[in-house]
Amino acid sequence: MKKNPEDFVLPLLRKVFLESVADFEKEVKIRTPVDTGRLRNSIHIESIKTEGDMWEGEVGTDVEYASFVEYGTSKMAARAMFRQGKLIVASRMRARVKRALKKGIQEYLKR
Numbered sequence: 001m002k003k004n005p006e007d008f009v010l011p012l013l014r015k016v017f018l019e020s021v022a023d024f025e026k027e028v029k030i031r032t033p034v035d036t037g038r039l040r041n042s043i044h045i046e047s048i049k050t051e052g053d054m055w056e057g058e059v060g061t062d063v064e065y066a067s068f069v070e071y072g073t074s075k076m077a078a079r080a081m082f083r084q085g086k087l088i089v090a091s092r093m094r095a096r097v098k099r100a101l102k103k104g105i106q107e108y109l110k111r
Contacts, residue, residue, distance in 0.1 A: 020057070024089045025059045031080075033069065042061040043061045046058045069081070
């Protein structure tokens with residue numbers, strides 16, 4: 001039975017998605033300044049949702065001062081750990097997606 005190309009590509013893309021969410025969490029933690037460690041230790045994957053062809057991962061924190069660290073204040077420069085992490089992981093994710101598509105298509109053509 002001949003499968004659709006999606007049968008080969010979608011599992012690989014799902015793996016890329018999950019790896020990228022974990023990578024984003026790691027990159028945010030790396031960029032989070034540490035005083036007591038409370039903020040860095042609180043950063044975690046809050047949710048991963050898949051609905052049809054929509055995939056969503058959320059990394060966050062419940063520490064009340066996180067937005068002040070992210071965006072800064074009149075007395076403290078912004079650290080932008082979430083925004084910087086997003087940019088870094090987005091470029092890695094593009095490369096991962098290209099590799100996954102190439103691999104999935106090659107596997108499909110072998111059948």
